[in-house]
Amino acid sequence: MPKEARPGTGEQAKQHALEQLRQAISRGEMAPAQRLVENELAEQFGVTRASIRAALIELASEGLVERIRNRGSRVRVVSVEEAVAITECRMVLEGLCAAKAAVEADEEQLTELADLGTAMSKAVADGEPLTYSDLNHQLHARIREFSGQRVAVELLERLNAQLVRHRFQLALRPGRAQRSLGEHLAVIEAIRARDPQAAEAAVRAHLASVIDALSE
Template structure:
């Protein structure tokens, strides 16, 4: 679909569409092809691995900070998410599990209070949507991932920042293995 069609569909000007596409290109989400238009950029496996390596550092920081900063109510929310994730895996619902996975990571980032890390992670995560969804649908992946997520929750609840960071890094290391496999 071209800029004219998009502008008509969304009731905006062609210049507005062009500006949005330039913005999305700057974020690495869209690639503009000369004389052909724009398309969603495909992230290679190696790019997904490199992005996940960056996430490992930033999400590890967020988990460590959440272990110290989270309120009792926030810890209870993480526990509830862990129970819901366990149920989704037991019920064979990978799409629900994937949604809960995303929610867990978002809550940990939020509870960390580290705005800069959160903003960087949101930009990185936007590029990985396709890969994350594909991983959730691989046989056996939700079961393995669940154990890793429960370990992250447990270490945050124990208010052990070092263990929380280590658990997140182990989980994302497993994601990298899955991406390459």
């Protein structure tokens, strides 16, 4: 009876359940508004209910699930209005990160950004929206990372986790990649030029365009 996949990690039961649940939600394996019954989850993940409870409390605090007194937990559904509000926050926070990255990044990191840019251009030229979406995430993540702003990084990762469903929907929209590509290249250009103000402006322009696309 395999209780855990990787015993070497020494994960506590709660951490194990937390990570499993978080990934399941982030991958969209849990339907939106699906009920999360503690007993079922406990059996499903092979841990006790207390561990599931702890994980759910933490996920609720991250905004991924919704808990109602004596009524249980659901995966939270984010409305379009809320997705816009979240993206507005991303806009200013990623703007901050880009500005700092333009100052803090070293030459090797700048090269990595340039490589990502060419890869993205290729993905668009080849008409591979899936690859492009993946590179998109990588680019945003790298810029965050290079900024060295850990507080902003944590906030952004938390916000991004709430957008999985909308993000999925947005990536498949035809013509979106072409528009997005130009904006991304502008961001990369500004950071490589070590111009914090231009970098912030470019990121904000990009996410403003995402907000437009979200609102349709």
